[in-house]
Every structure is written in structure tokens, then in C-alpha cells.
Amino acid sequence: MNIGFNLPQIIQNFHFTTNIANENFIYQIILVNTVLVLLYFILFTILGQFRMALCKSIVMLLTPPFGVICFFICFVIGLFDRKSDIDYLELTFSKEKKEFAKQTDYETEKEFVPLEEALIISDVQDKRRALLNVLKADVRNNMKSLVKALDNEDSETAHYAASALMDVLQQYSKKLSALAIKYKENPEDGDVNMEYADTTIQYISSGVLGEIEVKKYAHLYVDLIQNLNKYHPDRLDTEQYKNMVDCLVIVGKYDEADKWANLSIERQPNMEQSYLNSLRVKYKTEQWDAFKDVMQKMIKSGVQLSEKGIGVIRFWNSK
Numbered sequence: 001m002n003i004g005f006n007l008p009q010i011i012q013n014f015h016f017t018t019n020i021a022n023e024n025f026i027y028q029i030i031l032v033n034t035v036l037v038l039l040y041f042i043l044f045t046i047l048g049q050f051r052m053a054l055c056k057s058i059v060m061l062l063t064p065p066f067g068v069i070c071f072f073i074c075f076v077i078g079l080f081d082r083k084s085d086i087d088y089l090e091l092t093f094s095k096e097k098k099e100f101a102k103q104t105d106y107e108t109e110k111e112f113v114p115l116e117e118a119l120i121i122s123d124v125q126d127k128r129r130a131l132l133n134v135l136k137a138d139v140r141n142n143m144k145s146l147v148k149a150l151d152n153e154d155s156e157t158a159h160y161a162a163s164a165l166m167d168v169l170q171q172y173s174k175k176l177s178a179l180a181i182k183y184k185e186n187p188e189d190g191d192v193n194m195e196y197a198d199t200t201i202q203y204i205s206s207g208v209l210g211e212i213e214v215k216k217y218a219h220l221y222v223d224l225i226q227n228l229n230k231y232h233p234d235r236l237d238t239e240q241y242k243n244m245v246d247c248l249v250i251v252g253k254y255d256e257a258d259k260w261a262n263l264s265i266e267r268q269p270n271m272e273q274s275y276l277n278s279l280r281v282k283y284k285t286e287q288w289d290a291f292k293d294v295m296q297k298m299i300k301s302g303v304q305l306s307e308k309g310i311g312v313i314r315f316w317n318s319k
Contacts, residue, residue, distance in 0.1 A: 033064035218248075
């Protein structure tokens with residue numbers, strides 16, 4: 001009997017066995033990868049991130065197991081970098097949170113940029129951080145830019161802007177409602193009248209109101225200033241005369257706007273804005289001779305002119 005070894009046969013059997021083992025190992029990797037991807041897709045779809053989950057799931061299915069490993073590593077790194085994320089709990093601008101706006105944060109001031117520039121920053125995290133800093137510092141003066149931010153390609157930035165915008169609008173609505181009640185109870189109260197008028201013009205100037213709403217609140221402002229002029233004419237300041245003329249122009253009452261512009265010159269002849277009020281009405285109604293008369297009157301008045309006033313005179317003198 002030949003008990004010798006058949007070496008070629010043994011090698012062939014070894015390779016066959018190894019191939020089967022390798023194939024089984026590959027199938028196992030693919031199976032585990034598929035299960036993990038399905039779990040990932042289901043989880044993040046439930047969390048409302050369907051598009052992101054779909055894209056990443058496709059990548060992980062096509063690149064087993066490297067896709068899963070890469071995304072897992074990124075997730076782990078992200079856990080250690082959470083400090084750079086924005087805290088959306090700070091979105092509110094209610095009275096309880098106002099103290100943070102009054103405090104000076106050197107690091108925040110150092111990174112402060114205008115909101116318009118913050119919206120075009122390419123890096124998402126930097127954009128969100130810059131937007132947060134701007135809104136903390138001066139949200140009410142950035143209402144128009146907030147409206148633009150609603151259409152930002154970064155959904156988180158748009159959501160952030162919408163939340164801040166709604167918060168401020170709710171504050172305006174509550175404050176105006178409360179002031180309306182106080183004003184109705186005592187229209188002769190100068191302090192209430194002043195606060196009501198100032199809040200109304202701030203709302204008009206916010207840039208978030210539609211044309212109909214702007215006219216509605218412009219009518220309200222006109223009524224408030226007329227009432228203030230009736231009971232407390234001495235409390236009218238330069239800015240209120242300007243706003244009164246602007247609101248009268250908005251609602252199309254040009255004759256009244258002209259009267260108030262003349263009244264501002266009569267009461268405040270040493271203020272440049274008084275003449276600019278009148279110039280605006282004359283220009284809007286195309287009263288060119290009267291426009292030139294007011295401009296000459298402003299020159300002869302001896303009032304200290306700003307760059308804006310000097311620019312108006314230079315422009316029209318060159319005509």
C-alpha cells in the first residue's frame with residue numbers, strides 16, 4: 001500500500017478551502033455593512049434628515065466597509081468638536097436674556113462682522129457663529145438682513161434667522177398691543193404717546209412689513225404725532241418731524257406733509273433736517289421752484305450742514 005503524500009493535491013485543496021473562507025468573510029462584511037447602513041438610514045430618517053441619510057447610505061453601500069468606517073470616524077471627531085456648534089437655546093431675545101447683550105465679550109467683539117457679510121461667509125460654522133454674534137449685538141437694526149437670511153442655502157442659518165425674526169416680531173406685537181391699551185385709557189399721557197409713536201416707527205422701519213401693513217402703521221404714527229402735537233408740542237424732536245413727513249408721504253398726504261415740513265422749519269430753523277424734510281416733499285411733488293427756494297433758504301440759514309446736506313446742495317447747484 002502506498003502511504004505517500006500527494007503534495008500537489010494537498011496544495012490544491014488548501015487553496016480551495018482558503019477561497020471558500022475568503023468568500024464567506026467577504027459576504028459577512030457585506031451583510032454587516034448592509035445592516036449598519038439600513039439602521040443608519042432608518043434612524044436619521046426618523047430624525048428628519050432624509051436627504052442627508054439617503055446620500056450617505058448610498059455611499060456606504062457602494063464602498064463597504066470603508067464608507068461606514070470613514071463616516072464613523074467623522075462622527076467621533078465631531079463629538080470632540082461640539083464646542084464650535086451654535087447653541088440654539090440662545091435664540092431668544094426675550095427680557096430674560098437681555099443681560100447677555102449688555103455684557104461686553106472681547107472675543108465676540110473681535111469676531112463681529114456686519115450681518116450682510118456674515119451671510120456670504122463660505123464656511124457654514126463660521127457663518128452661523130458670525131450670525132449669532134451679530135444678532136446678539138443688534139438684532140432690531142438687522143431686521144431687513146434677517147429677511148434675506150431666510151433664503152440662505154444653509155438650512156440651519158435660515159432656521160436660526162427665522163426663529164430670531166419671529167421672536168422680535170412677537171415682542172413688537174405684544175408691546176404695541178400693550179401700548180395701545182394704555183394710550184386709549186389716557187391719550188394725554190405724553191410718555192405713553194412718545195413710546196407708542198417710537199415703537200410704531202421702529203416697526204415700520206424694520207423692513208419686514210408688507211406694503212399694506214406699512215401704510216396701516218404709517219396712518220397710526222400720523223395720528224400719534226398729531227395727538228402729541230395737540231397735548232405736548234414741545235416734546236416733538238427732529239427725528240419725529242422727519243418720520244411724520246415720511247409717513248405722510250407713504251400714505252399719499254402730500255399737502256399735510258408739506259405743512260409739517262414747514263412746521264419743522266418754523267420750530268427748528270437751526271436744524272438741517274428741517275430743510276431736508278421740506279426738500280423731500282418738494283421733490284416728491286415736483287415743485288421745482290419751491291425746491292430751489294427751500295435750498296437757498298437752507299444755505300442762508302447758516303445751519304451747520306452734514307455731508308448729506310452739502311451733497312444735496314452741490315448736486316442741485318450743478319443742475
